[in-house]
């Protein structure tokens with residue numbers, strides 16, 4: 001019970017702190033193919049890149065993203081998406097409603113997944129949220145931290 005009260009208090013305090021930042025980069029209309037720079041898994045088993053399909057907003061399940069996996073030579077790599085965990089490093093918390101996430105693998109391109117029903121528990125400026133993507137490829141399951149260079153409103 002004390003933990004719950006503490007968490008509620010922290011959430012209330014940090015909500016205003018996050019909103020005060022000046023950065024306001026949002027997802028551009030038609031930016032669904034902007035996958036950014038791929039991030040390599042520690043072992044090099046795969047790289048992952050994200051393209052956000054929507055402007056990002058807290059307090060809604062309307063956010064969605066495309067996820068692509070590639071190998072060391074940037075060729076498409078079939079992979080199993082196992083986790084998509086939002087995290088806010090500056091405040092040390094994740095998000096809620098993670099059980100609502102929906103993962104869909106493209107049956108014609110096993111390197112390509114869609115993630116929908118993504119819930120941000122609070123807003124933030126560009127790069128305040130990150131996503132820890134867990135996936136397995138080439139027999140290795142690994143977690144990769146991918147930046148989110150967009151404002152979450």
Ligand SMILES: [Cu+2]
Pocket residue numbers: 014018088091093122
């Ligand atoms: Cu926060």
